Amino acid sequence: MSHDGPELTEMAANLALAMVGVALFLAFVRLVRGPTLPDRVVALDLIGVLAVGMISAYAVATDQPALLDPATVLALVGFLGTVAFAGYLERRGRDE
């Protein structure tokens, strides 16, 4: 690459991908280990947000603006999943 600018962004995007990957791993450890079900729900919620961040970093790294659409959909689905899990938890807590 002759121009310096795009290379810098690509490098930063690749580094960001690695960092978000580490964060995903840590959240996954909490998902597996979480002592209670709400802990797992929190970890799953965080994994959804981290996936949106990972997709946006990948969009920058590969110069594909179309990748932002999956990020939007993932954000919507992640919120719906969290709300559904919270409703389920509340119902289960009341029944016990």
Add this chain to the structure above:
Amino acid sequence: MSEQISAALLMVGAFFMLLAGLGVLRLPDLFIRLQAATKASTLGVGCMLLAVAIHFQGLAVTTRAALVIAFFCVTAPVGAHMIARAAYAAGVPLWEGTIADELRGRRRPSGELASEATAESPAQTVEGREPP
């Protein structure tokens, strides 16, 4: 110039996401972990989407990124509040160093998990509110 700003925002966003993952793994109880999972990750994803908008510099991409940022700012507190309320009502134990629990005796069920969780806690019952 915009490349540098975009790269810096990407790094800041990734740093806050790493912080969120670390907090969710290392913090002591569910309600404290929820802070890391909600606030740090919202800030991180906001920075990264801003970096995307600056990198592509088009109306369509900027609109979508702004939409996702606004969506996260609205839904992250709502989701965290719902999880925390459900978990508190279900009797998830608090950290033993908790110093304030204003809902104690109001929403908490009288199950053994709840009484065990609040037995050693130094928090006092809030005046004027009697436990059921």
